[in-house]
Amino acid sequence: MEHFSEFPLSDAFHFIEPGPAILLVTSQDGKPNVMTLSWSVLIDFDPIIGCVLSPGDFSYETLKKTKECVIAVPCVDLLEKTVQIGNCSGAAIDKFAAFDLTALTAEVVKPPLMKEALANIECVVIDASLANKYGLFVMRGVKAWFDRKKTDKRTFHAVGDGTFIVDGETINLKRLMTKWEQFI
């Protein structure tokens, strides 16, 4: 992979743990699509990630059918585009073309990576049993990519009604952490 360096899957949770707004890339018949998603949850370190998609989203049907996606983690430079991506549908437009996004071939799944993102996590859906009831798709990350060259690595959180909190200072409190044996 020319643009991204691979990083350990076991580190992928660092990008999800703070709950940043993410871009969920799917593809159907070779055509990629992307939606904005703030309702994600980290379920395990593997990583296992839960994402809630509305059945009204074009991506919902695609994900149900193809069971594959890429979670692209945007930085603050993509904030405005992230809002725009979440306010139109792939049923009507080609969002990669409309928002000048670059699709890079992923290694394991069919949906592409997004070159403009800080990190890309290739995922397969492992449980869609609550998709009808809650829109919940549980997926496992199978490959993870990171853009080491990005200088401003701040992600952002959606807090509703078009407002966002951009990441601030990083504080290291490792000295206060309890060491749980199962995680060492």
Ligand SMILES: Cc1cc2nc3c(=O)[nH]c(=O)nc-3n(C[C@H](O)[C@H](O)[C@H](O)COP(=O)(O)O)c2cc1C
């Ligand atoms: C900041 C933001 C956060 C969003 N979070 C979610 C979400 O968690 N789940 C969801 O189903 N839709 C969410 N949306 C809406 C979808 O991104 C939107 O419906 C999108 O147009 C769906 O695209 P698609 O039809 O191409 O799949 C969000 C939109 C924005 C702007």
